[in-house]
Amino acid sequence: MKKYTFIIALYFIGIVNLMANDSAYVEAMKSQLEKFEAAKSAEDFQAVANGFSRIGEMNATEWLPMYYTAFSLTKAGFRTEGVKEKDAFFKQAQDLIDKAVNQHGENSELVAMKGYALMGELSVDPGSRGQHMSGLVMNTYRKALSYDPENPRAMILMAQMEYGTAKFFGQGPEKACGMAKKSLQLFELEASTVNDNPLAPKWGKDMAEKMSQQCQ
Amino acid sequence: MKNILIILLIIAGIRVEAQNLVEGFVTSTKGDSLPGVNVYLKNTYDGTSTKVNGYFSFKTSATGNQTLVAQSVGFKKREFPVVFNDGPIEIDIELKEAIDQLNAVTITAGAMEASDAKKAVVLKPLDIVTTPSAMGDIIGAFQTLPGTSTVGNDGRLFVRGGDASETAIFIDGLQVGNAFGTTASNVPTRTRFSPNLFKGSFFSTGGYSAEYGQALSSALALNTVDIPLRSQGDISIMSLGGGYTQTLVGKNNSITASANYFDLSPYQSLIKQDFDWERSPYGWDASLAASQKLSNGGMLKAYFQKESNGLKLWQKQPGEAGRGTLIGIKNKYTYAQSNIKLIGKNGWSYTGGASYSDNLDQFDLDSQMVSQQNRLIHLKGVAIKDFSDAISLKTGVESTWSSYQETLVNEGLSRDFLDQRYNVFLESDYYLSNQLIFRGGVRSGYSVLNDEFWIDPRASVSYKFEHEGQMSFAYGTFSQLPLERFRILNNNLGNTEAEHFILNYFISKSGRTFRAEAFHKSYDNLVTFNGYNQAPEDISLSGQGYAKGMDFFYRDRKSIKETDFWITYSFVDSKRKFDSFESQVQPSFAPRHNASVVAKHYVSFLQSQLGMSFSVNDGYTYTNPNLPGEQNAKTKSFQDMSISWSYLPKPNLIIHLACSNVLGRDNIFGYQYGQEANESGLVPGMPVVQGAPRFLFLGIFLTLSSDKSANQLNNL
Numbered sequence: 001m002k003k004y005t006f007i008i009a010l011y012f013i014g015i016v017n018l019m020a021n022d023s024a025y026v027e028a029m030k031s032q033l034e035k036f037e038a039a040k041s042a043e044d045f046q047a048v049a050n051g052f053s054r055i056g057e058m059n060a061t062e063w064l065p066m067y068y069t070a071f072s073l074t075k076a077g078f079r080t081e082g083v084k085e086k087d088a089f090f091k092q093a094q095d096l097i098d099k100a101v102n103q104h105g106e107n108s109e110l111v112a113m114k115g116y117a118l119m120g121e122l123s124v125d126p127g128s129r130g131q132h133m134s135g136l137v138m139n140t141y142r143k144a145l146s147y148d149p150e151n152p153r154a155m156i157l158m159a160q161m162e163y164g165t166a167k168f169f170g171q172g173p174e175k176a177c178g179m180a181k182k183s184l185q186l187f188e189l190e191a192s193t194v195n196d197n198p199l200a201p202k203w204g205k206d207m208a209e210k211m212s213q214q215c216q
Numbered sequence: 217m218k219n220i221l222i223i224l225l226i227i228a229g230i231r232v233e234a235q236n237l238v239e240g241f242v243t244s245t246k247g248d249s250l251p252g253v254n255v256y257l258k259n260t261y262d263g264t265s266t267k268v269n270g271y272f273s274f275k276t277s278a279t280g281n282q283t284l285v286a287q288s289v290g291f292k293k294r295e296f297p298v299v300f301n302d303g304p305i306e307i308d309i310e311l312k313e314a315i316d317q318l319n320a321v322t323i324t325a326g327a328m329e330a331s332d333a334k335k336a337v338v339l340k341p342l343d344i345v346t347t348p349s350a351m352g353d354i355i356g357a358f359q360t361l362p363g364t365s366t367v368g369n370d371g372r373l374f375v376r377g378g379d380a381s382e383t384a385i386f387i388d389g390l391q392v393g394n395a396f397g398t399t400a401s402n403v404p405t406r407t408r409f410s411p412n413l414f415k416g417s418f419f420s421t422g423g424y425s426a427e428y429g430q431a432l433s434s435a436l437a438l439n440t441v442d443i444p445l446r447s448q449g450d451i452s453i454m455s456l457g458g459g460y461t462q463t464l465v466g467k468n469n470s471i472t473a474s475a476n477y478f479d480l481s482p483y484q485s486l487i488k489q490d491f492d493w494e495r496s497p498y499g500w501d502a503s504l505a506a507s508q509k510l511s512n513g514g515m516l517k518a519y520f521q522k523e524s525n526g527l528k529l530w531q532k533q534p535g536e537a538g539r540g541t542l543i544g545i546k547n548k549y550t551y552a553q554s555n556i557k558l559i560g561k562n563g564w565s566y567t568g569g570a571s572y573s574d575n576l577d578q579f580d581l582d583s584q585m586v587s588q589q590n591r592l593i594h595l596k597g598v599a600i601k602d603f604s605d606a607i608s609l610k611t612g613v614e615s616t617w618s619s620y621q622e623t624l625v626n627e628g629l630s631r632d633f634l635d636q637r638y639n640v641f642l643e644s645d646y647y648l649s650n651q652l653i654f655r656g657g658v659r660s661g662y663s664v665l666n667d668e669f670w671i672d673p674r675a676s677v678s679y680k681f682e683h684e685g686q687m688s689f690a691y692g693t694f695s696q697l698p699l700e701r702f703r704i705l706n707n708n709l710g711n712t713e714a715e716h717f718i719l720n721y722f723i724s725k726s727g728r729t730f731r732a733e734a735f736h737k738s739y740d741n742l743v744t745f746n747g748y749n750q751a752p753e754d755i756s757l758s759g760q761g762y763a764k765g766m767d768f769f770y771r772d773r774k775s776i777k778e779t780d781f782w783i784t785y786s787f788v789d790s791k792r793k794f795d796s797f798e799s800q801v802q803p804s805f806a807p808r809h810n811a812s813v814v815a816k817h818y819v820s821f822l823q824s825q826l827g828m829s830f831s832v833n834d835g836y837t838y839t840n841p842n843l844p845g846e847q848n849a850k851t852k853s854f855q856d857m858s859i860s861w862s863y864l865p866k867p868n869l870i871i872h873l874a875c876s877n878v879l880g881r882d883n884i885f886g887y888q889y890g891q892e893a894n895e896s897g898l899v900p901g902m903p904v905v906q907g908a909p910r911f912l913f914l915g916i917f918l919t920l921s922s923d924k925s926a927n928q929l930n931n932l
Contacts, residue, residue, distance in 0.1 A: 047265035050254035054263045135445045170823050
């Protein structure tokens with residue numbers, strides 16, 4: 001009988017452990033990241049954002065849940081229709097990044113994400129927002145790169161912005177293409193570096209590849 | 217046997233972790249299904265999002281007393297206690313709309329905003345510099361908005377039958393004295409302030425907030441840039457002069473220094489002028505702006521501007537031969553202000569500031585030397601309390617010191633006065649929902665000079681329809697002390713008064729904006745006098761009048777590709793007894809029909825923006841002394857078509873070319889008459905004309921910055 005008691009005890013300890021352990025957080029995040037990968041519509045991304053936000057509620061000391069919530073909301077913003085609707089998503093994402101920066105301090109990824117959400121807002125109405133926002137967006141990416149010059153996401157997002165600006169001014173895409181190429185190298189570098197955080201942002205390589213193709 | 221027992225235990229173990237189902241529907245209080253709502257158990261990972269029909273369901277292993285949370289943007293977060301016994305939990309949730317001030321109804325009656333951040337916006341800050349007829353002057357752009365009339369021989373803002381002094385200008389909430397440059401009569405003036413200073417503006421043509429006073433018709437509130445985007449140097453080379461601006465931006469602070477010089481002599485020697493200039497207008501200005509971010513969202517700003525300019529002009533007198541009277545003007549102007557914004561606890565925030573304006577005019581009128589000096593100090597402290605997202609209260613105290621002195625230099629005669637004014641205002645916003653807002657306020661004032669105490673109530677209400685359009689109504693009374701030149705002759709003059717009723721409809725949807733407004737304004741206690749304008753006698757407040765009418769505004773950035781245009785029509789029916797008029801007359805500054813069209817088209821392959829603006833009114837009234845009655849004649853229709861071409865060959869270089877009145881129309885703003893009849897028994901008159909058929913402007917703007925895409929427009 002002792003043996004069973006032991007098994008039972010072990011069982012409960014297991015549960016308790018699972019509850020207390022960080023791996024629950026990691027598991028939840030991983031599962032949510034899978035849903036993120038599978039998400040297609042604005043509604044999907046809203047649901048994913050909700051999921052990340054729930055994880056964030058449970059893990060106030062982590063900045064990544066807020067980061068991914070903002071990412072999901074930005075993705076939803078690009079996929080939804082209507083100025084008001086799009087703005088609501090991009091604004092939420094920006095507010096969330098601001099909150100994360102307030103609580104956890106600034107870092108390259110958070111700043112790059114802010115730039116992405118701002119770029120989303122700009123894209124809603126480039127005709128009237130371009131003039132006053134393009135500088136802001138570029139500055140934000142530049143700031144992200146000042147925190148980490150090897151952040152490939154900051155680099156490719158900046159390349160996209162540069163591409164749009166050059167096109168507006170009727171200039172060649174050389175500079176933007178150079179940035180895209182550089183970001184590809186940074187993605188290679190990132191892939192070859194071991195990161196102990198399995199949840200660290202890794203996305204964006206597809207953007208870099210797509211743009212590099214456009215450049216050829 | 218043992219194995220079976222283990223298996224049983226494990227099954228039992230799973231039962232401990234038994235999954236309870238939670239399901240239900242989430243709707244708004246209006247009964248609409250809400251999709252995308254985050255529904256979860258507090259302090260667990262368990263939760264889900266609602267589907268399109270508002271349905272949610274999730275399983276949880278939690279037991280006992282728990283808290284269910286439902287959260288969605290735009291709605292108030294709700295929490296429900298739930299108890300998990302055996303069996304599923306069914307719960308239907310109603311969420312109440314949160315007041316979202318960014319998207320909620322706003323009060324649009326009388327108000328026109330130029331901003332990048334707000335929703336109910338008519339203009340963007342950028343539009344101000346790119347409106348062709350504006351020639352880079354802030355006021356020029358506002359003259360294409362409904363409710364204004366273009367008075368081409370003055371240049372200031374005339375709103376709904378009001379004269380130019382009825383519009384007060386504020387920078388960051390602080391009153392600006394002598395915001396327009398000094399000029400000779402019938403020579404148009406410009407605003408002293410560069411459009412680059414401002415991030416947004418709030419232009420009200422009536423019924424405005426209790427925060428503003430000393431303006432019978434209109435308030436123009438300009439808000440300065442907080443921290444510029446980047447460090448840069450801006451060089452401008454223009455057909456009239458040039459300037460340099462250096463901006464340095466730190467992490468939490470910035471400083472901008474600017475210096476400009478202009479002289480119209482070279483331009484006016486090249487292009488024939490109808491005015492007889494002895495010395496073309498010239499001048500310089502220098503300014504310094506600094507801002508510092510404070511902890512938790514506060515901000516400290518300071519601004520200083522100094523300028524000096526002058527001109528000399530021969531003004532022909534009706535019925536007289538020769539060049540007429542020589543008028544020389546020298547002007548020195550200083551403006552300084554500082555303001556601070558602090559964020560307190562429990563929904564309190566505070567702003568405080570002080571402004572100082574000092575204007576010195578030295579006139580040389582045919583060797584008669586006159587000097588006039590206005591000084592204005594405005595101190596203001598405001599506290600704002602947000603009681604909830606639905607109710608906020610704003611209250612403030614102001615003290616204004618204004619002095620005026622005029623001197624006959626040769627005779628050594630001088631007179632002056634000093635007035636101290638104290639104001640207290642209180643205003644509250646109350647959102648009944650995202651669709652309905654009430655605003656009520658009261659402004660009280662006391663003037664030491666004429667020992668008068670007054671109270672002005674203000675109220676407005678606005679309702680937003682399902683289709684995004686909104687209807688606003690505003691009411692208010694407004695008090696304004698008479699012009700210095702009258703007060704110095706009669707210190708006891710009290711307030712002139714106006715009462716406004718405004719009904720407004722506003723809708724802005726997918727790149728199109730439509731605004732319609734009807735108004736009624738009554739005037740009382742207007743200044744009247746006997747004798748000539750230059751030497752008024754028996755000044756009293758026995759004038760009265762009215763202005764009523766309606767105006768329309770339509771802006772469209774969608775229908776025509778790469779093109780943005782707006783059309784404005786304003787109808788004003790105004791009559792008033794004022795100045796030396798013996799009856800109620802239509803003032804010369806209040807044409808009945810006013811319309812304008814502004815269009816901008818971006819041509820990618822030319823890397824250029826082409827602009828066109830057209831303004832028209834039905835003519836200005838004037839009194840012809842050879843006919844019976846007052847204001848008995850009207851000029852022909854005023855028409856102006858201006859075009860502009862902005863060429864951006866490189867992101868940091870703009871070449872801007874603009875020309876006013878391209879059609880060369882011979883506009884007449886009224887007639888001036890002599891004082892006595894000539895031999896033929898007629899009083900001789902002459903038309904008040906434009907300074908030149910056209911005004912041509914060429915500017916080259918170069919931005920030097922480490923960011924190669926920077927240009928001066930980005931600053932706006």
